Amino acid sequence: MGFLRSLRLQWARHQQRWFGKWHVYLGIIAGAIVAFVGVTGSILVFQDEIDRALNPELFYIMEQEKKMSFDEIIPVIHRRYPDLSFNYIMSDLEERPNRAYQLFNFATEDEYFINPYTGELSGKRLHESSFIHIVTELHRTLLIPAAGRYIVGLATLCLLILTISGLRLWIPQKWKQLKDVLTVKFSAGLKRQNYDWHNVLGFYSAPVVSLLSLTGICFTFSAPVIALLFMLDGRSPQGVAQLLGAKSAYTENANPLPLENIMEIGQQAMPDGRIGGISLPADSLGSYRLDMLGKNPPKNGKREMLIIDQYTGKVLLNSRLDFPESGDAYLGWLAALHYGSFGGRPTQILALIGGLMPLILFVTGFIIWWPRYRKQRRNGKSRPDAPPVPRRLANNQAAVPQQALPAFMANLKKGFRYALWVLLITALMGALYGLISGIIIPPAVFAVIYTAVFVILNFVVALAVWVFNLLFLVPFRKGSRGINRYFALSLSFTIVFLASYLLLMNTGMQIF
Structure with a gap:
């Protein structure tokens, strides 16, 4: 009873702090959504394995002597199935000998499965009707047209803020209390155990949950993120659209190069990778897009891209050379970090657990909050005590820079201190996520540079x-003084993270 009484008092003190308020209200507002998005995300961590298990007749074929390459099998498909239309072909990520090639028609959503040894059609389905596709749409949009994507994105932003504010609430007031916030006291009552589980699980899962939420936000708000990456590299924000939309140089009577030649050009451009998929030209101005994979994709997460003129064989886009390194990180590491594939099975398991954490923390947090809410209702309060309202500036203080400057500088100085701590914790979060697989630097740098992007925004x-x-x-x-304080803190964070971004992206080292 003594502990619970002190807990209520401690909670009341936290309620007076902005991070406590943010944690409570965002948890109530977005908790159910992020819990649902997290569970569907956990399913998608093993989406390939689940899809193959549910549809073995589509993915698995009998292994034979010689597998045909893309350039060899496409003419065979056209001869055998002249009515079969497709614009993308891909192989199994791991290049297993008993896996079918997959063909896609993006206009009709048809997905075909081809035996790579014989060229025979082994199966067909409507891609959008598959279980994994439905789960993917639930994860990304909640099946809500247009607005669903942004609802999920904003909820994911709330999850990131919940993680940060939760860590701040977790910090014990005294070092001797550290053991209490790192362990669960099983000898205590259920309320105490629930509180401990909320604290302990939130703390230990923070590195994974923060990276999953950060990468999820990058997926949703990809347009401003990519545009800002190009601007920070001194390029036009429209540069990426121009690069990705590169057209072939068509002339009258021009003959397209054989696909074999296109593949050779691609392999020469990136000799340390392999061609995982090819997007075929849509018309006479279209180009080939080669999706290049690292030699061991689950271990390093590397995905790159080449766009090649179908007539001249000129490389119109080499993501390794034409994208800023931060853009290379987006292309090569974003999905790998989001689904945990960058470190193989260990990091996939971490991503699976991380996806379940929002649900667990939402339930345990609700159990903590609900009795307090009911008690406050009984005491005549319909909601937790509101934080103190920022006092309005009297006598037009903000209009006089000489009076506002000392407060601004004090907040700026405080902001630098906060920003340096957040920078350190951000890098540590990324490093801890990859620690189990021995891949530390890329996740840590990714966390810093993409946090910097959102700090700037x-x-x-x-x-x-x-x-x-x-x-x-x-x-x-x-x-409002609160607005001045917000601007001062934002400025200090921007200076620290922008400097870190420029330093990391101009070291001359190939981090990604």
Whole structure:
């Protein structure tokens, strides 16, 4: 009883802090959504294995002597099945000898399975009707057209904030309390055990959950993220669209090169990779896109891309050379980190567990919150005590820089201290995620540079809010010190993370 009484008092103190409020309200608002998204994500960690287990007749074939390459099998398919239309062909990620080639028609959503030894059609399905595709759409959009993608993205952002604020709430006030927040006291009552489980599971899963949420946000808001990456590299934000949309140089009576030649050119451009899939030209101006994989993709997560002119064989895009290294990280490591495939089975298991954590933490957190909420209702309060409302600036203080400057500089200094801690923790989170597989540097650097991207995007928002406050609120004595503080903290975070980004991306080392 004594512990629970002190727990309530401690909670009340946390309720007065902004991070406590964010943790409570975001958990209530977004908890159910991130729990659902996390569970579906856990299923997708092993999506290939599940799909093959549910449809063995489609994926598995009898191993024979010689497997045909893409350039050899495509003419065979056209001869045998002249009505079969497809625009993408891919092999099994691990190149197992008993796996079928997969063909896709993106216009009709048809997916075909071809025996790589004989060229025979071994199966067909409508891709969007498969179990894994349905789970994928639930994970990405909740099956809500248009808005669902952004609902999931914002909920995932809430999950990242919940993780950060939860870590702040987890920090014990005294070092001698460290053991209590790292372990579960099984001899205590159920309420205490539930509280301990919430703390302990949240702490130990934080590295994985933070990386899963960060990469998920990057998937959802890919357009501004990629545009900012190119801008930070001194390029036009439209550069990526121009590169990916590169066209072949068509002239009258021009003859396309044989696919064999295209594949040879691709292999010469990236001799340390292999061709995992080929997108065929859609028309006379279309180009070949070769999806290149590392020699051991589950272990390093490396995926790269080549776009080649179908007539001249000119390499129009080499992602290794034409993308900034941060863009290379997006292409090669984003999905691998999100699904845990970069480190093989160990990191996949971590990603599976990380996906289940939002559900577990939502349930345990709700069990902590609900009795307190009911008690506050009985005491005449419909919700937890609101945080103190920022006092309005009296006498138009913000309009006088000499008076506002000391407070601004104090917040800026405090922000630098916070930012350095967050930078260190961010790198540590990425490193811990890959530690079990021995891959430490790329996940750590990825975490830092993509956190930097969102820190910069946040600064753009903070700047807009600050300018609005200065121009439209302060003259009418409605300005808020909270906005000034938000801008100062955002500025300090941006300076620290932008400097880290530029330093990491200009070391001359090939991190990704």
